[in-house]
Amino acid sequence: MEGIVYLYVFVLAAFTGYEVISRVPVILHTPLMSGSNFIHGVVLVGAMVVMGHADPDSPVQLAIGFFAVFLGAANAAGGYVVTERMLAMFKSDKKKGGA
Amino acid sequence: MHSNLFIDLAYVAVAVVFILGLKAMSSPVTARKGIVWAGWAMVAATLVTLFFPGMQNFALMIVAMLAGASVAWWSGKKVAMTDMPQMVAIYNGMGGGAAAAIALLEFTKGEVHGMVAAALAVLGALIGSVAFSGSCIAFAKLQGIMKKAFRLPKQDAVNIVLAAITVILGLAIISADHPGMGWIVVFFILSLILGAIITAPIGGADMPVVISLLNAFTGLAVGFEGYVLKNPALIVAGIVVGASGTLLTQLMAKAMNRPIRNIIFTPITGEAAEGEAIEGTMREMGALDAAATMRYASRVIIVPGYGMAVAGAQHKVWEMTELLEEAGVEVSFAIHPVAGRMPGHMNVLLAEAGVPYDKIFDLEEINADFAQTDVALVIGANDVVNPTARTDKSSPIYGMPILNADEAQNVIVVKRGKGTGYSGVENALFYKENCRMLYGSAQEVIGDVISHVKSMG
Numbered sequence: 001m002e003g004i005v006y007l008y009v010f011v012l013a014a015f016t017g018y019e020v021i022s023r024v025p026v027i028l029h030t031p032l033m034s035g036s037n038f039i040h041g042v043v044l045v046g047a048m049v050v051m052g053h054a055d056p057d058s059p060v061q062l063a064i065g066f067f068a069v070f071l072g073a074a075n076a077a078g079g080y081v082v083t084e085r086m087l088a089m090f091k092s093d094k095k096k097g098g099a
Numbered sequence: 100m101h102s103n104l105f106i107d108l109a110y111v112a113v114a115v116v117f118i119l120g121l122k123a124m125s126s127p128v129t130a131r132k133g134i135v136w137a138g139w140a141m142v143a144a145t146l147v148t149l150f151f152p153g154m155q156n157f158a159l160m161i162v163a164m165l166a167g168a169s170v171a172w173w174s175g176k177k178v179a180m181t182d183m184p185q186m187v188a189i190y191n192g193m194g195g196g197a198a199a200a201i202a203l204l205e206f207t208k209g210e211v212h213g214m215v216a217a218a219l220a221v222l223g224a225l226i227g228s229v230a231f232s233g234s235c236i237a238f239a240k241l242q243g244i245m246k247k248a249f250r251l252p253k254q255d256a257v258n259i260v261l262a263a264i265t266v267i268l269g270l271a272i273i274s275a276d277h278p279g280m281g282w283i284v285v286f287f288i289l290s291l292i293l294g295a296i297i298t299a300p301i302g303g304a305d306m307p308v309v310i311s312l313l314n315a316f317t318g319l320a321v322g323f324e325g326y327v328l329k330n331p332a333l334i335v336a337g338i339v340v341g342a343s344g345t346l347l348t349q350l351m352a353k354a355m356n357r358p359i360r361n362i363i364f365t366p367i368t369g370e371a372a373e374g375e376a377i378e379g380t381m382r383e384m385g386a387l388d389a390a391a392t393m394r395y396a397s398r399v400i401i402v403p404g405y406g407m408a409v410a411g412a413q414h415k416v417w418e419m420t421e422l423l424e425e426a427g428v429e430v431s432f433a434i435h436p437v438a439g440r441m442p443g444h445m446n447v448l449l450a451e452a453g454v455p456y457d458k459i460f461d462l463e464e465i466n467a468d469f470a471q472t473d474v475a476l477v478i479g480a481n482d483v484v485n486p487t488a489r490t491d492k493s494s495p496i497y498g499m500p501i502l503n504a505d506e507a508q509n510v511i512v513v514k515r516g517k518g519t520g521y522s523g524v525e526n527a528l529f530y531k532e533n534c535r536m537l538y539g540s541a542q543e544v545i546g547d548v549i550s551h552v553k554s555m556g
Contacts, residue, residue, distance in 0.1 A: 003215055006326055006334070013322070013335045016118055017342030024125045026436065026461055027450075029347065029443035032124050034187045035134055036343055037314050039117050041141065041190075042336040043197045043321045044164070045110075045148045046328050050204045051163070052154030061207055062156065066163045068200035073167030075194035080138050081175030082186055087124075087131040089450045 041076025192234025223323030315344025390551030406479015
């Protein structure tokens with residue numbers, strides 16, 4: 001039963017992803033890609049959970065966990081900064097010579 | 100693994116805000132708000148996770164978080180807009196690597212229980228590893244660390260054999276009750292090699308598609324590992340990105356009229372560039388003539404390419420555009436769907452220079468207009484204006500829709516040298532009767548054109 005519930009979640013999430021971006025204009029494709037890149041940075045949460053449950057006496061487990069958290073945090077932070085910088089240029093106020 | 104209701108509800112709320120944030124990116128007006136919401140949701144998800152039951156190793160965890168976040172934050176703040184594609188690629192690769200590391204740690208702890216969980220863990224590990232090493236290669240290529248397209252002898256056969264071994268190993272791990280660590284480590288190493296050798300031969304106009312595909316891969320990997328951890332935030336965010344990334348990849352592959360399969364398995368490397376011999380010679384022109392041709396034209400279409408971006412000439416190009424418009428010339432910009440190194444990259448660069456959106460047109464919107472245009476100014480673009488794509492069946496870029504710059508009365512091509520473009524394919528446009536070459540760095544050349552236009556009053 002639980003498996004089926006997760007299957008629902010998978011399928012509905014897939015449709016949602018498809019629908020959410022299907023009407024995005026080409027000019028926003030780059031920020032969108034970088035934005036969705038940021039969203040999967042939520043992998044950080046998973047990395048924290050597995051590292052938080054790693055055996056503190058096992059250097060191997062701690063090292064893998066450290067690696068996972070480091071990469072997840074970099075994915076989230078980098079994805080955010082870069083997307084925000086790009087979108088800042090698409091502001092509707094035209095201070096830099098726009099018509 | 101036990102958690103409590105509050106934490107689970109918080110994850111659900113985070114997933115909802117992520118989806119709304121992505122949705123807000125369908126319009127330039129709301130896009131920035133969307134990413135800021137999503138940013139706060141990410142902070143909330145991270146904080147809530149600290150209270151996850153049974154957590155330990157906090158000191159080391161926080162060091163890892165601060166180190167990863169600050170390195171990425173700092174590099175993301177200082178990177179030039181031109182170099183954005185490789186940064187997106189590397190951050191994406193890190194996400195894939197994190198997903199793979201989660202699987203590896205769960206296997207190490209012996210905490211993957213049940214066939215479905217094991218299958219998704221292995222699948223997520225495979226896709227995540229491929230995304231990680233593939234993105235590292237993409238970064239190295241775009242950053243110019245890895246210069247040449249690298250192709251193994253019998254590349255396709257090697258790919259297939261390696262992929263087959265990896266999959267068989269994966270199946271063995273799934274079906275084993277307690278898979279041996281040796282096999283698991285070999286599986287991860289093979290997955291990493293697979294990602295690297297698949298990405299290594301890909302270059303040029305195919306790069307945006309590959310970056311987008313790897314982004315979708317990381318999303319899927321995160322979603323699958325989310326199932327292993329029974330974490331709804333990971334499942335929803337990962338699968339939403341996986342699905343939207345797949346759609347984006349398809350849109351781009353369609354824009355190039357090349358199935359994704361061909362992009363991966365028969366990349367444009369330039370080796371296959373024999374094609375039909377091109378007749379004629381390239382003719383040069385100076386900045387003064389170019390300035391006069393455009394100043395006294397009634398309509399000019401500018402085709403910006405990566406060469407313009409690399410030279411950082413977008414600000415100069417906009418300055419020239421404003422001058423020409425003051426002189427009564429109608430100027431518009433034509434953007435090929437894969438101009439730049441990331442989908443829509445050129446739009447970002449022009450936005451940075453302050454070019455208003457209503458002067459920027461997509462391929463379909465503007466292609467018919469070239470025939471009624473006096474001057475097409477091609478700046479550092481090559482493959483996207485190559486008429487060979489229409490005529491020469493033997494050319495590796497045959498069938499890719501191109502901007503019909505060659506149909507304009509006059510074509511001026513700003514280019515640093517006589518070499519071929521990123522794809523290595525010779526460009527028939529440069530040899531045409533109505534085309535003149537203006538050699539030099541876009542930054543300097545456009546600067547010269549500006550001073551000449553000014554002197555014409």
